[in-house]
Amino acid sequence: MGDLSKNFSRAEFECRCGCGSAKVDPLLIETLQTIREAAGIPLRVNSGVRCPEHNRRVGGVSNSQHLLGKAADITWTGKAATLYALIYTLYKAGEIPHLGYVKLYRGKNFVHVDVRTPKSNLVAGWE
Numbered sequence: 001m002g003d004l005s006k007n008f009s010r011a012e013f014e015c016r017c018g019c020g021s022a023k024v025d026p027l028l029i030e031t032l033q034t035i036r037e038a039a040g041i042p043l044r045v046n047s048g049v050r051c052p053e054h055n056r057r058v059g060g061v062s063n064s065q066h067l068l069g070k071a072a073d074i075t076w077t078g079k080a081a082t083l084y085a086l087i088y089t090l091y092k093a094g095e096i097p098h099l100g101y102v103k104l105y106r107g108k109n110f111v112h113v114d115v116r117t118p119k120s121n122l123v124a125g126w127e
Contacts, residue, residue, distance in 0.1 A: 005033040013048030013072065021051045024069045027098040027115040032072060034096050035087060035113070039076060043083075046110050047073040065101070071114035073105075080109045087111065091126055099123055 002009040008029055015021040036043050050058070050066040065071035076083055084104040090096045100116035101123055 004029045007036050007042070008032060008045075012045040013069070015049050015051045015054050016047065017051060017054035017057070019051045019054070021049045022069075024049060025115055028070055028072060028113075031096045031098050031113065031115055032074065035074075035083075035090060038086060038090055038095070039083070041076055041078075043074045043076050045072050045074055065114040065116050070100075070116055071112060073110045073112050075110040080104055080111050081106060084111050087113065088126065091123070 002012075004010055004013075004024060010022050010024065013022055013024045032043065032045075047058070047066060048071075049069045050060060050064065052067060055064050055067055060066060074083070081104060084102065087096070087099070087102055091099050091102075098115045099113065100118070101112070101114045101120040103112040103122070105112065
């Protein structure tokens, strides 16, 4: 069990470089927990919080929401496209109102989820 929510712990979101950065926005945790409960199976956080140096090393954009603890790249045991479809369904139903941006990375089999404000055109276009 997690220390941030029922299913997520701070360690899952720590910067992968080992610097210890792990400040996560509570709205991101709330959003991911809702997705997790709807999925009925664990989600894996591939990338959570990133320090500026690690963000540069992995090719992240300079204004990445990962730098602010507002983003996570997630996956599960199924196809990322199915997870993306679930997220779309939850958003349209008003279950994850803080979702600010979502992107499916088919080739890498993960979904980027963030709680940026204002919402990006991608998510706003779902409304």
